[in-house]
Amino acid sequence: MGIFSTIADLFFPPRCVFCERPLERSERGDRVCRKCRRELPWGEELIPPSGELGRVCAPLVYRDNVREALHRYKFGGKMGYATPFGRMLADEIKRRFDGEYDLITWAPVSSKRKSERGYDQAMLLAAAVALALDDAPVSTLEKFRDTPANSGLGSRREREQNVSGVYRVVAPELVAGKRVLLIDDIYTSGTTMRECARTLIDAGAESVIGAALARTAKGME
Ligand SMILES: [Zn+2]
Numbered sequence: 162m163g164i165f166s167t168i169a170d171l172f173f174p175p176r177c178v179f180c181e182r183p184l185e186r187s188e189r190g191d192r193v194c195r196k197c198r199r200e201l202p203w204g205e206e207l208i209p210p211s212g213e214l215g216r217v218c219a220p221l222v223y224r225d226n227v228r229e230a231l232h233r234y235k236f237g238g239k240m241g242y243a244t245p246f247g248r249m250l251a252d253e254i255k256r257r258f259d260g261e262y263d264l265i266t267w268a269p270v271s272s273k274r275k276s277e278r279g280y281d282q283a284m285l286l287a288a289a290v291a292l293a294l295d296d297a298p299v300s301t302l303e304k305f306r307d308t309p310a311n312s313g314l315g316s317r318r319e320r321e322q323n324v325s326g327v328y329r330v331v332a333p334e335l336v337a338g339k340r341v342l343l344i345d346d347i348y349t350s351g352t353t354m355r356e357c358a359r360t361l362i363d364a365g366a367e368s369v370i371g372a373a374l375a376r377t378a379k380g381m382e
Pocket residue numbers: 177178179180181182193194195196197198
């Protein structure tokens with residue numbers, strides 16, 4: 162470790178992305194502390210296919226520290242969380258979907274949302290995932306109409322109407338005949354991912370499977 166990073170550590174000790182506790186030297190590579198590794202709400206099962214969307218893996222359950230960390234990532238400017246989140250999700254993808262996809266893409270936010278927030282959290286996550294898998298993310302979708310956040314809506318029907326027809330494929334030649342792996346940060350009701358999958362399949366993709374860092378607990382859908 163260089164002198165500058167050593168000095169910086171005195172003032173800004175690297176903290177666990179989930180519990181924000183300063184990390185031991187040995188924990189710093191992953192930016193996740195041992196206690197969180199042990200105690201985070203890990204999800205076990207794959208989410209079954211629905212509509213045009215195939216199976217989805219999500220290593221974590223969206224609650225407690227996971228919920229707070231994702232909130233800091235999306236709304237608190239903690240863009241750097243993309244790297245540890247991406248590594249974690251890449252491990253899960255390797256374990257679940259190795260050899261089952263041809264390209265990695267993501268469910269984009271609208272340009273309005275992106276300019277308000279300054280970044281597209283799903284794109285950053287997809288970039289970090291792809292890097293950890295020695296791959297490169299491919300931009301395939303555009304969200305051309307801004308919609309209210311789905312999390313503020315009640316019924317599944319409302320959520321579906323909210324995102325219906327708001328995506329388009331930006332480069333159909335890149336998705337034609339391809340098995341696509343779609344990345345998003347959180348899987349809630351699956352509405353967003355299903356709509357992205359439908360749009361990709363309509364443009365000629367062979368299949369779409371998904372990977373999200375966290376999913377809401379069963380019963381919250
Ligand atoms: Zn921790």
